[in-house]
Amino acid sequence: MIAVIRSAWALLLGMFLLQIGNGLQGSLMGVRGAIEGFSTFELSLIGSAYFLGFLGGSRMAPMFIARVGHVRVFAALGSFISAIVISFPIVTEPIAWMILRVALGFSLSGVYVTAESWLNNGATNETRGQALSTYMLMQMMGLVAGQGILAAGDPSGWILFIIPSILVSLSFAPILLSAVPTPSIEATRPMSLRQLFVASPFGVVGMLLLGGVFAGQFAMAPVYATEVGLSLGQLSAFISSFFVGAIVLQYPIGWMSDRMDRRVLIVMAAGLGALVALAGVVLAQSYVALLVIAALSGGLAQPLYALLIAYINDYLEVEDMAAASGGMVFVNGIGAIGGPPILGLMMGWMGPSGFWLFLALVLLAVTIYGLYRMTRRASAYVEEDDYDAVPYANLMPGAGSAVAVETAQELYVEAAEEMASDGSDTGEATK
Numbered sequence: 001m002i003a004v005i006r007s008a009w010a011l012l013l014g015m016f017l018l019q020i021g022n023g024l025q026g027s028l029m030g031v032r033g034a035i036e037g038f039s040t041f042e043l044s045l046i047g048s049a050y051f052l053g054f055l056g057g058s059r060m061a062p063m064f065i066a067r068v069g070h071v072r073v074f075a076a077l078g079s080f081i082s083a084i085v086i087s088f089p090i091v092t093e094p095i096a097w098m099i100l101r102v103a104l105g106f107s108l109s110g111v112y113v114t115a116e117s118w119l120n121n122g123a124t125n126e127t128r129g130q131a132l133s134t135y136m137l138m139q140m141m142g143l144v145a146g147q148g149i150l151a152a153g154d155p156s157g158w159i160l161f162i163i164p165s166i167l168v169s170l171s172f173a174p175i176l177l178s179a180v181p182t183p184s185i186e187a188t189r190p191m192s193l194r195q196l197f198v199a200s201p202f203g204v205v206g207m208l209l210l211g212g213v214f215a216g217q218f219a220m221a222p223v224y225a226t227e228v229g230l231s232l233g234q235l236s237a238f239i240s241s242f243f244v245g246a247i248v249l250q251y252p253i254g255w256m257s258d259r260m261d262r263r264v265l266i267v268m269a270a271g272l273g274a275l276v277a278l279a280g281v282v283l284a285q286s287y288v289a290l291l292v293i294a295a296l297s298g299g300l301a302q303p304l305y306a307l308l309i310a311y312i313n314d315y316l317e318v319e320d321m322a323a324a325s326g327g328m329v330f331v332n333g334i335g336a337i338g339g340p341p342i343l344g345l346m347m348g349w350m351g352p353s354g355f356w357l358f359l360a361l362v363l364l365a366v367t368i369y370g371l372y373r374m375t376r377r378a379s380a381y382v383e384e385d386d387y388d389a390v391p392y393a394n395l396m397p398g399a400g401s402a403v404a405v406e407t408a409q410e411l412y413v414e415a416a417e418e419m420a421s422d423g424s425d426t427g428e429a430t431k
Contacts, residue, residue, distance in 0.1 A: 010174035012135060015115055016142045017171035021164030022108065023146025025085050026050075027239050028164075030222025031155040031232070032088070033097070040223060042094040044344025047219025048337050049098040051211075053105025055333035061110035065117075071176065074114045077107040078172040086165040089158055115175065140247055144240045151236035196312075196327040202373040203312035206266065207328055209366050210308065211335020213301050216343045216358055217242055221294075224355040227347070234287060241291045245299030253303040262311045266304060267370040273300035274363040280356030297359065304366070305332070 033043045064073045084104045088097060116135070146164075153160040197204045221242065225235040257265050276296045283289040309328065316324055339362075346354035 008134075010177070011115055012138045014171040014173070014175040015135065016138045016145075017167050018111070019139045019142025020146045020149065021085065021167035021171070023143035024149050024160065024167075025088075025104075025146075025164045026218065027147060027150050027222045027236070028155055028160050029088075029097070029101075030220070031150075031226055031235065032092075032160075033094075034223065034226040035156050036092045038094055040227070040347045041341070041344040043223045044220060044340040044347075046094060046097045046101050047215065047223075047344075048340040049101035050105040050219065051215055051333060051336035051340075053102035053107075054109040055105075055330065055337065056102075057106035057109025058113060058329055058333070060106075061113040064110065065114060070114050070117070073110060074172065075176060077110045077114070078168065080107040081111070082165045082169045085168060086161050089161050137247070140243050144243050147236035147240040151233040153232075155232065193327055193331065196324055196331075199324075200312045200315045202263065202266075202370055203308050203315075204327075204331055205369055206270075206304070206308045206366050207312075207331045208335040209362050209369075210301070210304055211332040211337075212339030212342070212362050213335075213359060214305075214332075215336035215339035216355070216362070217298065217301065219340045220343050220347070220355060223344075224347070224352050227352040228284060228290075230287070238290055238294055241294035242298030242302075245295030245297065246302035248295075249299030250303050250306075253300075254306065257307055257310060262307060262314065263370060263374060266307050266311060267367050267374075269300050269304055269307070270363045270366040270370065273297060273304075274360045274367060276300060277356045277360035277363060281353045281360070284353060284356070293356075301359075301363065 029046060030043055033046065038046070061073065081104065084100050084107065087100055091097075149163060150160065153163070193204070218239075221239050222235060225238050230238060253265070253269060273296075276293055280290070280293045280297070283293065312324065312328065339358075343355065343358040346358050348354075350357070
């Protein structure tokens with residue numbers, strides 16, 4: 001990890017600063033929106049708008065990069081982000097905020113595509129996994145740090161909007177001044193959704209549902225915390241708990257997935273996540289219990305993203321793995337767009353407890369569908385000593401651009417090719 005930090009410190013520092021600003025403004029939306037009198041459903045649409053823009057940006061950014069290059073795209077989108085963040089308190093209307101959130105999601109997605117392709121270009125086959133792990137860890141640390149700043153400010157004023165604008169502006173300086181050469185990038189050749197579904201119905205449905213879970217946890221958690229009456233400091237700690245739990249449980253769950261049937265582990269983690277969410281409905285009166293529940297919820301749900309990637313790849317030919325990444329990003333994005341409005345309607349109907357009930361129902365749907373699929377298809381897992389599936393890449397929480405997913409896919413391709421050269425029949429997993 002030290003070697004990775006030494007070679008990519010500018011990019012890692014820049015993305016850390018960017019995520020502090022992103023984490024701060026993301027949580028601030030729910031708090032300030034409540035102060036301005038926005039309804040729960042309006043706030044859910046504002047949260048969903050971010051993912052709509054993010055999905056569009058991940059598809060269009062490679063075309064912009066191919067046309068004008070990494071540096072210009074990076075600088076332009078960075079300017080947009082800084083201007084957008086500071087614009088929210090100027091026009092405090094739900095429709096205006098939705099438009100700004102679409103633009104913000106689009107711009108941030110483009111920045112991720114640019115930065116991650118840059119990082120991927122500078123990594124070797126031996127360091128790429130460590131590089132992406134470190135990159136995602138820095139993002140998580142930035143998101144947590146952003147919650148600490150939120151706890152120390154006044155959400156009714158301008159300062160908490162100015163700070164992320166400054167941090168975003170500063171974040172691009174070390175990256176743009178770095179001497180690392182810019183990579184070339186080609187447009188993604190996505191696998192059709194039909195082909196991806198035929199290859200792994202459970203993987204596609206699970207990824208769709210998981211998009212709703214992630215969007216619910218991160219777009220609507222500040223709204224939930226505000227509605228149950230948490231103070232600003234308590235709200236920040238509550239949201240941070242989702243990320244801390246993900247950091248702690250990501251590796252142990254990944255380690256287990258390489259030693260047992262991934263499908264069983266996905267069902268177990270989703271089922272436990274559903275039970276934890278139901279506990280949130282019952283134990284919401286206790287702040288300490290809420291912190292524990294949030295940590296377990298994030299820790300059980302976020303690793304499912306990488307688990308599902310690993311599971312889907314167990315049923316793909318080596319040459320199809322990279323092409324499938326575009327479809328996975330798209331499916332997850334659709335779920336992320338649809339999740340907040342549904343959650344907002346549930347919270348408007350039954351109050352704050354609808355937040356946990358939504359998470360429980362979606363994770364329960366993953367569990368039930370996984371159990372059903374176990375009756376329809378044999379597992380790729382045979383025995384521990386003879387398991388030929390490509391190892392789980394313990395890299396990614398459920399937030400990343402198309403390039404992050406493709407980078408993880410490259411690791412799978414490399415691992416699969418190495419296993420094939422050793423005589424393993426990776427490409428002919430049981431279907």
